């Protein structure tokens with residue numbers, strides 16, 4: 001069998017589907033679901049989100065230069081989808097979803113309490129790429145839910161949060177580990 005070649009398109013999947021919270025005041029608070037997101041630098045810690053300018057959140061984030069990336073889980077899948085199909089122009093998404101806004105440590109945008117990891121970001125540059133504008137941002141704080149921190153090792157038990165991902169129009173649960181970083185070069189233990 002050969003290959004079928006398609007016209008250029010977005011086909012890098014799976015991706016995270018995160019809830020991005022924004023707004024400097026309670027009246028302005030909003031949540032937008034974003035899949036065009038990722039890490040772009042380790043030191044300094046930097047990430048991006050790409051938004052269509054017509055999104056209600058676009059104007060808020062551009063004006064304030066701040067937002068929070070809230071990681072999502074199976075329990076948050078419904079709210080994640082909902083915040084990605086409704087606009088905050090017409091409704092209060094925190095109120096409608098029952099998600100709880102709590103103060104961040106550095107930025108004015110709120111954290112979503114129910115999310116296991118909240119990443120506070122400050123916008124450094126906006127690249128107008130086309131349909132989407134890329135907000136290149138510095139991570140200024142990461143907040144982790146204590147429930148998932150192992151008491152002995154202090155490690156964050158990511159998998160216990162039941163993270164979800166987004167792949168070509170559908171959400172999936174993750175969860176089954178098939179190897180540790182570097183397992184391909186690690187020597188196998190002898191059978192004895």
Ligand SMILES: Cc1cc2nc3c(=O)[nH]c(=O)nc-3n(C[C@H](O)[C@H](O)[C@H](O)COP(=O)(O)O)c2cc1C
Nearest residue numbers: 033034035036051052055056057084085086087088
């Ligand atoms: C899974 C998923 C991923 C999405 N990813 C993006 C994205 O990366 N960028 C974007 O501009 N909109 C994205 N959207 C669409 C917005 O979340 C949606 O238009 C939302 O209603 C905008 O809300 P707002 O008008 O309150 O800002 C996504 C929606 C879903 C459901």
